[in-house]
Amino acid sequence: MARIGILTCSNATQDLGCSSASCLADLRKREGTFSDYPKDKPLDLVGIINCPGCPTLAGEDKLLQRIRALAEFRVEAIHFTYCIKTLCPFREKYRTALEKAFPEIKIVIGTHREHITPEEFRQRVGRLFAQPRKTMVDLLTIS
Numbered sequence: 001m002a003r004i005g006i007l008t009c010s011n012a013t014q015d016l017g018c019s020s021a022s023c024l025a026d027l028r029k030r031e032g033t034f035s036d037y038p039k040d041k042p043l044d045l046v047g048i049i050n051c052p053g054c055p056t057l058a059g060e061d062k063l064l065q066r067i068r069a070l071a072e073f074r075v076e077a078i079h080f081t082y083c084i085k086t087l088c089p090f091r092e093k094y095r096t097a098l099e100k101a102f103p104e105i106k107i108v109i110g111t112h113r114e115h116i117t118p119e120e121f122r123q124r125v126g127r128l129f130a131q132p133r134k135t136m137v138d139l140l141t142i143s
């Protein structure tokens with residue numbers, strides 16, 4: 001059994017209203033980055049946690065504290081969501097900090113399938129704030 005944690009972006013979950021539905025759907029269907037696990041290995045979602053927000057001086061420490069809460073449940077891998085992969089300027093800094101603090105946990109960049117290019121996704125996110133009726137589903141669907 002693969003014990004999995006997911007780290008989501010606070011901007012995506014709170015400002016964009018993302019419910020992580022696409023990530024969870026592909027975890028269930030073993031698609032996107034979840035297709036990399038051996039077929040005979042059941043996937044066990046241990047928990048989902050938000051990043052603590054774009055970093056201030058204590059940003060990295062706050063993230064490590066949150067991940068510690070997941071690590072205590074013996075997660076083997078933590079997936080950075082597609083939102084973090086495409087939008088977060090701190091992604092590599094966070095990856096390095098987590099790999100150093102939790103060497104036993106594999107950090108995977110990405111979750112669900114990529115239906116549009118990262119650039120298109122970033123442009124759609126930028127437009128979202130001018131079109132408040134749009135949702136994350138609109139953002140991830142080919143138009």
Ligand code: SF4
Nearest residue numbers: 009010011051054088
């Ligand atoms: S630090 Fe990255 S993951 Fe966290 S809220 Fe900011 S953009 Fe999102």
